[in-house]
Amino acid sequence: xxxxxxxxxxxxGKKSGRIDKKWDFKSGSQIISPPLMDFDExxxxxxxxxxxxxxxxxxxxxxxxxxxxxxxxxxxxxELFEDSETTKSITTRPVFWDINRDGRKEVLFGSDxxxxxxxxxxxxLLWSFKTKGPIHSRPELFxxxxxxxxxFGSNDGKLYVVDEQGKLKWxxxxxxxxxxxxxxxxxxxxxxxxxxxxxxxxxxxxxKGRELWRFRAGGIVTAKPAVGNIYGTNDKYIVLGSFDxxxxxxxxxxNLEWKYETEGxxxxxxxxxxxxxxxxxxxxxxxxxxxxxxxxxxxxRVWSYETDFWVVDSPIVADIDNDKRLEIMFGSYDxxxxxxxxxGEFMMNYIPGVSNVMMQSGHFxxxxxxxxxxxxxxxxxxxxxxGIVVGGSIxxxxxxxxxxxxxxxxxxxxxKKE
Amino acid sequence: xxxxxKYEIKRIKTYIEGLDENMQGGIPDGHIVLVRGSAGTMxxxxxxxxxxxxxxxxxxxxxxxxxxxxxxxxxHIVNMRFDMGKVNLVEIxxxxxxxxxxxxxxxxxxxxxxxxxxxxxxxxxxxxxxGPSADWLNTIKNIxxxxxxxxxxxxxxxxxxxxxxxxxxxxxxxxSLFHIFEYLRDLEVTTLIISETRPKRADAGDSVSHGQxxxxxxxxDGIILLELAERQRKVTRELSxxxxxxxNTNIDVWTLEFKNGKxxxxxxxxxxxx
Numbered sequence: 166x167x168x169x170x171x172x173x174x175x176x177x178g179k180k181s182g183r184i185d186k187k188w189d190f191k192s193g194s195q196i197i198s199p200p201l202m203d204f205d206e207x208x209x210x211x212x213x214x215x216x217x218x219x220x221x222x223x224x225x226x227x228x229x230x231x232x233x234x235x236x237x238x239x240x241x242x243x244e245l246f247e248d249s250e251t252t253k254s255i256t257t258r259p260v261f262w263d264i265n266r267d268g269r270k271e272v273l274f275g276s277d278x279x280x281x282x283x284x285x286x287x288x289x290l291l292w293s294f295k296t297k298g299p300i301h302s303r304p305e306l307f308x309x310x311x312x313x314x315x316x317f318g319s320n321d322g323k324l325y326v327v328d329e330q331g332k333l334k335w336x337x338x339x340x341x342x343x344x345x346x347x348x349x350x351x352x353x354x355x356x357x358x359x360x361x362x363x364x365x366x367x368x369x370x371x372x373k374g375r376e377l378w379r380f381r382a383g384g385i386v387t388a389k390p391a392v393g394n395i396y397g398t399n400d401k402y403i404v405l406g407s408f409d410x411x412x413x414x415x416x417x418x419x420n421l422e423w424k425y426e427t428e429g430x431x432x433x434x435x436x437x438x439x440x441x442x443x444x445x446x447x448x449x450x451x452x453x454x455x456x457x458x459x460x461x462x463x464x465x466r467v468w469s470y471e472t473d474f475w476v477v478d479s480p481i482v483a484d485i486d487n488d489k490r491l492e493i494m495f496g497s498y499d500x501x502x503x504x505x506x507x508x509g510e511f512m513m514n515y516i517p518g519v520s521n522v523m524m525q526s527g528h529f530x531x532x533x534x535x536x537x538x539x540x541x542x543x544x545x546x547x548x549x550x551x552g553i554v555v556g557g558s559i560x561x562x563x564x565x566x567x568x569x570x571x572x573x574x575x576x577x578x579x580x581k582k583e
Numbered sequence: 584x585x586x587x588x589k590y591e592i593k594r595i596k597t598y599i600e601g602l603d604e605n606m607q608g609g610i611p612d613g614h615i616v617l618v619r620g621s622a623g624t625m626x627x628x629x630x631x632x633x634x635x636x637x638x639x640x641x642x643x644x645x646x647x648x649x650x651x652x653x654x655x656x657x658x659h660i661v662n663m664r665f666d667m668g669k670v671n672l673v674e675i676x677x678x679x680x681x682x683x684x685x686x687x688x689x690x691x692x693x694x695x696x697x698x699x700x701x702x703x704x705x706x707x708x709x710x711x712x713x714g715p716s717a718d719w720l721n722t723i724k725n726i727x728x729x730x731x732x733x734x735x736x737x738x739x740x741x742x743x744x745x746x747x748x749x750x751x752x753x754x755x756x757x758x759s760l761f762h763i764f765e766y767l768r769d770l771e772v773t774t775l776i777i778s779e780t781r782p783k784r785a786d787a788g789d790s791v792s793h794g795q796x797x798x799x800x801x802x803x804d805g806i807i808l809l810e811l812a813e814r815q816r817k818v819t820r821e822l823s824x825x826x827x828x829x830x831n832t833n834i835d836v837w838t839l840e841f842k843n844g845k846x847x848x849x850x851x852x853x854x855x856x857x
Contacts, residue, residue: 242678248721
């Protein structure tokens with residue numbers, strides 16, 4: 166009977182199944198950064214940082230594997246001048262990568278203490294690198310002349326590049342806090358790094374630290390730039406948002422291609438994906454106007470979905486129910502996790518050929534040139550977590566999702582077939 | 584717990600004769616109250632009076648002065664005939680000894696009156712390179728927190744909010760104030776915040792804001808206003824309780840007197856006898 170029901174839904178184009186919570190874990194500390202779900206030696210792990218300076222590692226069943234406490238030796242006098250509640254806060258998603266190429270992954274993360282930390286897969290400190298300001302930027306790894314490098318920004322106004330042992334290679338003076346996570350990609354055969362600053366500058370520099378160009382947005386940039394061939398051609402474009410409420414698309418020379426205005430700050434990375442198979446990339450991103458937007462490659466709105474509060478973290482795009490259609494998942498500060506259909510749904514305003522009989526005014530030509538409707542977001546499921554949803558991550562193998570809430574909970578959600 | 588007990592409000596007396604009985608017994612526990620007035624209206628003395636009397640009854644109090652040195656305050660206080668022998672007075676002028684001094688607070692069997700001289704501490708750290716996120720506001724928050732960790736903190740007096748605006752980096756003053764008030768509320772410490780006003784002018788009109796950023800009045804649970812009134816060249820101090828949440832308070836303007844080491848209010852709602 167259940168199988169028949171599912172078949173009927175499939176024929177109708179409706180989604181089947183539901184979202185279940187597999188477990189939740191109470192960390193006992195506030196969480197203000199999104200978690201990361203990844204794997205190490207075939208075992209799935211969940212990594213997250215807390216407001217009081219702990220980096221925690223859970224297994225796929227929600228059991229604590231290990232915990233690392235940030236301990237910064239500080240002069241007692243200096244300690245008095247720091248905000249004791251946030252002085253060691255971890256505000257970005259950790260990185261889990263084999264940094265030193267020893268076959269095991271390491272954990273990289275920054276903290277309000279001003280240090281970038283590197284731990285091994287069992288939570289032991291390997292090295293740390295100190296800057297003069299809080300680190301809110303997520304490190305990025307890149308290889309340059311066979312050397313593994315780590316690039317990240319600091320609120321002291323610099324972009325740093327260190328080697329796999331945490332030794333400084335060079336830094337770039339951005340003269341403004343760098344909270345944005347940098348992106349590294351290849352352009353015309355060379356590696357370039359793009360990142361934003363608190364002054365609103367979007368810099369493009371070489372992998373040796375030479376400035377190529379900069380673009381001035383109208384507000385703070387904390388989002389990591391997304392890079393992709395949005396038109397389906399060989400040309401890459403850089404897409405990122407700013408606190409000035411705009412999402413910008415720039416070409417490889419830093420020229421503005423287009424911009425789209427929302428009603429709230431854009432704080433996190435946009436996701437570029439081809440939802441409809443036309444070879445061009447759609448752009449999905451969140452805004453503090455409570456909405457998630459989907460734009461086409463020309464910067465026109467395809468659909469948007471409004472929640473009841475800010476959406477801060479990047480939406481996740483994946484086919485979680487294995488129906489060969491992509492879904493979009495994201496958490497909102499309204500305490501819910503939303504699951505949307507990536508293509509939205511086309512809502513008819515009127516039925517062509519029938520409605521114009523009822524019209525009393527207007528040109529006949531309007532009837533044949535005006536779209537009979539528009540795309541709207543299509544919500545598939547909504548799951549309430551009971552707390553401000555800070556962000557989430559997906560296990561690409563199992564399609565399970567982990568979300569963190571500000572009150573310190575981590576929970577695992579999964580799609581369950583009926 | 585019976586409903587009535589659940590909502591019963593504990594109060595801290597103002598120790599101002601004639602006022603507590605017009606305020607249902609005093610200031611509700613945990614309230615954040617602005618004590619506002621122009622220079623010479625005895626704001627600091629009034630707040631100290633409350634703190635001192637609470638400490639005599641065995642409780643702990645904290646007075647943080649941002650402008651005036653504790654030495655100067657104490658000279659003034661002794662002159663007003665407050666007997667400092669009745670409390671355990673702890674003066675904090677050396678930041679390096681702060682933790683040790685606050686730990687000793689636990690050992691005293693008298694009420695502890697802790698006075699923190701931020702001016703002296705500022706001299707101490709002058710020339711030192713503080714971190715980029717270093718802020719005097721953090722110092723105040725940390726001292727209050729440490730004091731609370733050392734034992735029950737009944738009352739905290741901040742002298743003054745105007746000085747804090749000067750010392751702290753308020754990039755977004757309204758947001759920063761909101762966070763300060765929220766922090767104090769979370770600590771559940773009854774707080775008196777001294778705030779300067781300019782002397783009342785005849786052409787000022789009826790509308791009065793009790794804060795530099797027009798937001799302090801809304802954030803505070805209570806406002807006690809002190810003013811100087813001149814009548815036929817005689818100047819009297821006046822007090823009114825402009826606002827006090829959870830209190831059925833008499834909002835008349837009172838004449839404020841200090842005699843024989845005690846504060847008193849008189850002639851509420853009536854012209855004072857001349």
